[in-house]
Amino acid sequence: MIVGIGLFLPLFPFSVVLDRLLAVLAHPLPRVVLILGWPHAGILLAAQLDGPPPAWLAWWSVTTGLVYGFRMLTMRDLNRWVSFLGTSQWTLLWVELIAGVDATTLHTHALAFSLPLALASLECTALDRRFGAAYSHVYGGLASVLPRLSAVFAVTVLAAVATPLWAGFLVLLHILLAAPSTWAMATVLLSSLLWSWAGVRVLQGLLVGPVEDGEPVNDLSRSVTVAALFALAALMAGGLLLTGDLA
Amino acid sequence: MSALDLVLLLPTLPLVSALSMLLLSRQWGRAVVRISTTAAAAAVAVAAVLMWLKLSGREGVVAIDGSWGSLLVDPLGLLMAAVIAVISFVVRVYSVRYMIEEPGYVRFFVLLDLMVAALFVMVLAGDLVTLLVAWHVIGIALYFLLGHDMRSVAAHRYGFWTFLTYRLGDLPLVLAAVLLHRAFDSWSLPTIFRLVREQPEMTTVGGLPLVEVVGLLVALAAFARSAQILLHTWLPYTMEGPTPVSVLMHAGIVNAGGFVINRFAPVFVYTDWVLHLVFVVGLVTALTGSVLMLTQNDVKKQLGYSTMGQMGFMTMQCGVGAFTLAIYHLIAHGLFKGTLFLGSGGVIKEARDHDGVPKDSMYTFVIEKQPQSPRYARIVMAMSTILVPLAVLGIVHVAVAPDVFEQQGAVVLLFFGWVTGAQLLLTAYRLPTRRPVHLVSVIVLSFTAVVVFYTLISHAFAEFLYPKGFQAQLYEAARIEASTLAVLIAVAAVVALAAVAVSGWAGLRDRNPERQSRANLQRQWRATGYGVLMRELYLAELYVASNRGLLAVSARLNTWLRWG
Numbered sequence: 177m178i179v180g181i182g183l184f185l186p187l188f189p190f191s192v193v194l195d196r197l198l199a200v201l202a203h204p205l206p207r208v209v210l211i212l213g214w215p216h217a218g219i220l221l222a223a224q225l226d227g228p229p230p231a232w233l234a235w236w237s238v239t240t241g242l243v244y245g246f247r248m249l250t251m252r253d254l255n256r257w258v259s260f261l262g263t264s265q266w267t268l269l270w271v272e273l274i275a276g277v278d279a280t281t282l283h284t285h286a287l288a289f290s291l292p293l294a295l296a297s298l299e300c301t302a303l304d305r306r307f308g309a310a311y312s313h314v315y316g317g318l319a320s321v322l323p324r325l326s327a328v329f330a331v332t333v334l335a336a337v338a339t340p341l342w343a344g345f346l347v348l349l350h351i352l353l354a355a356p357s358t359w360a361m362a363t364v365l366l367s368s369l370l371w372s373w374a375g376v377r378v379l380q381g382l383l384v385g386p387v388e389d390g391e392p393v394n395d396l397s398r399s400v401t402v403a404a405l406f407a408l409a410a411l412m413a414g415g416l417l418l419t420g421d422l423a
Numbered sequence: 424m425s426a427l428d429l430v431l432l433l434p435t436l437p438l439v440s441a442l443s444m445l446l447l448s449r450q451w452g453r454a455v456v457r458i459s460t461t462a463a464a465a466a467v468a469v470a471a472v473l474m475w476l477k478l479s480g481r482e483g484v485v486a487i488d489g490s491w492g493s494l495l496v497d498p499l500g501l502l503m504a505a506v507i508a509v510i511s512f513v514v515r516v517y518s519v520r521y522m523i524e525e526p527g528y529v530r531f532f533v534l535l536d537l538m539v540a541a542l543f544v545m546v547l548a549g550d551l552v553t554l555l556v557a558w559h560v561i562g563i564a565l566y567f568l569l570g571h572d573m574r575s576v577a578a579h580r581y582g583f584w585t586f587l588t589y590r591l592g593d594l595p596l597v598l599a600a601v602l603l604h605r606a607f608d609s610w611s612l613p614t615i616f617r618l619v620r621e622q623p624e625m626t627t628v629g630g631l632p633l634v635e636v637v638g639l640l641v642a643l644a645a646f647a648r649s650a651q652i653l654l655h656t657w658l659p660y661t662m663e664g665p666t667p668v669s670v671l672m673h674a675g676i677v678n679a680g681g682f683v684i685n686r687f688a689p690v691f692v693y694t695d696w697v698l699h700l701v702f703v704v705g706l707v708t709a710l711t712g713s714v715l716m717l718t719q720n721d722v723k724k725q726l727g728y729s730t731m732g733q734m735g736f737m738t739m740q741c742g743v744g745a746f747t748l749a750i751y752h753l754i755a756h757g758l759f760k761g762t763l764f765l766g767s768g769g770v771i772k773e774a775r776d777h778d779g780v781p782k783d784s785m786y787t788f789v790i791e792k793q794p795q796s797p798r799y800a801r802i803v804m805a806m807s808t809i810l811v812p813l814a815v816l817g818i819v820h821v822a823v824a825p826d827v828f829e830q831q832g833a834v835v836l837l838f839f840g841w842v843t844g845a846q847l848l849l850t851a852y853r854l855p856t857r858r859p860v861h862l863v864s865v866i867v868l869s870f871t872a873v874v875v876f877y878t879l880i881s882h883a884f885a886e887f888l889y890p891k892g893f894q895a896q897l898y899e900a901a902r903i904e905a906s907t908l909a910v911l912i913a914v915a916a917v918v919a920l921a922a923v924a925v926s927g928w929a930g931l932r933d934r935n936p937e938r939q940s941r942a943n944l945q946r947q948w949r950a951t952g953y954g955v956l957m958r959e960l961y962l963a964e965l966y967v968a969s970n971r972g973l974l975a976v977s978a979r980l981n982t983w984l985r986w987g
Binding site for chain 2: 243246247249250251317319320326334339340341345349352353357358361362365366368369372373376380383384385386387420421422423
């Protein structure tokens with residue numbers, strides 16, 4: 177049972193399955209479905225356990241989070257970057273699981289991590305269609321060429337790496353409050369530092385730099401941009417409403 | 424709605440301004456930034472009204488319904504909010520014309536408004552979560568402001584250094600907040616401070632004293648934010664950003680370290696050794712910043728290291744328990760450094776328009792750093808250099824605040840004031856002038872005026888910021904045993920005398936022609952030392968190499984685990 181849960185709330189090396197699946201799926205729809213649904217399967221499985229999982233699993237989970245956070249630093253393939261970030265974040269839900277947090281809260285927290293990742297995955301598709309691949313540090317200077325897509329991508333990355341006031345940050349605080357020791361807290365915090373670091377590296381490798389010569393590409397339409405920004409604002413508001421109670 | 428609810432306007436005004444500019448920029452074009460300047464002016468007015476309310480005796484907590492999201496209307500928050508309101512108003516007015524030709528003009532003002540809103544929330548935060556949110560958002564907004572020019576890879580590279588240092592500094596503050604919440608089951612700062620006062624002996628993880636652990640974590644967060652030694656490299660390199668951002672950063676954001684130490688003063692007052700650590704870090708930062716400033720030939724880097732030195736001094740003030748003086752220092756430094764940055768563009772233009780600075784004695788003194796030969800008897804210079812500042816400091820403090828000599832921390836600061844005064848006089852003796860007596864008199868009078876003002880304002884700040892007697896408690900918390908202090912002073916004196924003796928000996932040997940080869944060797948050593956200082960102790964290179972090493976390990980790991 178623990179292995180099954182470890183597959184969906186990914187613990188290394190079981191996390192490999194999710195990463196392979198996300199790498200294989202080319203169409204955005206199944207990718208988004210997978211990102212949104214994967215951790216919930218783990219939470220549903222965990223509900224079948226008689227009691228909370230053993231405490232030593234917390235160490236395994238925070239170490240998995242740290243390893244995947246560290247790997248994100250040099251991952252240029254943005255689809256795999258999203259997959260690594262998801263693994264690094266969803267695995268931390270073990271800490272709350274072990275602390276006895278109820279299933280409904282866990283589902284909410286999993287969604288708080290997943291929704292920005294799903295949006296990021298869609299934006300990777302937008303990049304893929306325009307440039308043939310969604311890679312950072314390959315074609316730079318997008319901020320000057322595609323200002324709308326760049327703005328939406330930058331805000332999505334901020335939401336995905338648990339920047340306040342998006343729900344990821346508040347969930348991170350919940351996880352820290354549930355952490356079994358100061359070392360576990362420090363490891364979780366280091367993971368969050370690595371997410372930010374990797375996020376800024378992606379933004380720099382994609383948006384910054386002089387405009388490169390090449391075929392002209394279309395930016396996002398105004399309506400899609402407004403819709404995406406509205407979705408991100410709604411994510412923030414919804415997150416505050418659903419995960420904001422830290423009492 | 425009570426009068427105190429006005430405080431909500433301070434962060435709301437810039438937020439609404441940012442949102443309005445985003446929505447109206449298509450219709451209004453660049454004129455939309457008038458919304459920002461109007462909001463800034465309104466924020467100054469609100470800050471003034473709130474300050475007046477505070478002086479009328481009103482303060483409290485304005486809370487949004489929930490476990491967090493409250494603003495604290497207290498003297499420290501209001502004072503800092505007033506400073507931010509004024510400086511950010513000046514910065515926005517300045518930016519209207521300064522940034523007019525830059526691409527992303529409206530985006531710049533939107534980010535500026537977001538930054539100002541976050542700064543207001545940080546200084547007024549009434550609970551730990553609100554403080555963390557604002558603390559974190561400031562780092563992000565600063566990264567985007569420093570990298571405003573999206574085509575400049577260099578601006579983003581140095582913005583990234585700032586961002587990473589700030590994120591490093593976020594971690595200890597988050598940890599401190601979680602430990603405090605676990606101990607007292609509350610995020611509210613007034614509640615936590617009350618409980619700390621009632622149970623200062625509370626322990627945390629590993630049975631360690633809670634106040635010591637939290638104090639250390641808060642100090643670490645402050646060190647990162649205020650560019651203390653080893654966490655300072657981002658500061659001198661962030662000049663690639665627009666000048667208004669430099670103003671906001673050097674005059675406001677970098678002061679956050681001093682603010683947060685003051686905010687947690689009710690915790691620090693019960694600590695045992697943390698303030699000593701703060702003092703040492705501040706002292707080393709002040710010395711390193713000042714030395715590095717003197718060895719740089721890039722004016723902007725000099726300004727950066729000057730700020731580092733000032734931040735070190737501010738931290739040092741906290742370390743001796745002079746918390747209120749640190750607040751005065753950060754305000755004064757913010758105002759003068761902001762003025763320097765705002766004027767720097769004009770100075771550069773003037774230098775470009777009128778090249779050919781005359782190579783007179785003032786040029787060699789200021790630019791080439793070659794002092795004039797002394798015109799007075801050395802004994803007169805030595806005696807007056809030592810005695811005049813000592814007399815000024817002693818007389819002023821006896822007249823204005825006689826109890827200051829009872830506080831060890833205040834005496835330590837007076838020592839540094841004395842050294843500063845002596846240095847000032849020593850410089851004055853070497854300035855080229857036709858009326859030396861007049862010049863020295865003016866400098867002594869200015870020094871006296873500064874000391875009088877400094878003493879009065881520190882007294883006023885102590886009365887305004889903290890309850891009666893609290894400042895004395897802080898001095899007491901920073902006090903060390905008299906015997907230990909005596910040993911430290913003796914060691915410092917021996918080191919100073921040894922340095923003088925060695926340099927004198929080296930000078931004598933230099934003049935001996937038979938020892939020319941050794942003299943050459945000494946010159947080489949001096950050149951090497953100067954080179955190391957000019958290269959800023961090679962810390963930037965060390966960090967870049969560490970960064971590359973970490974990235975190489977990450978890439979290797981990805982290669983090994985390429986299957987998943």
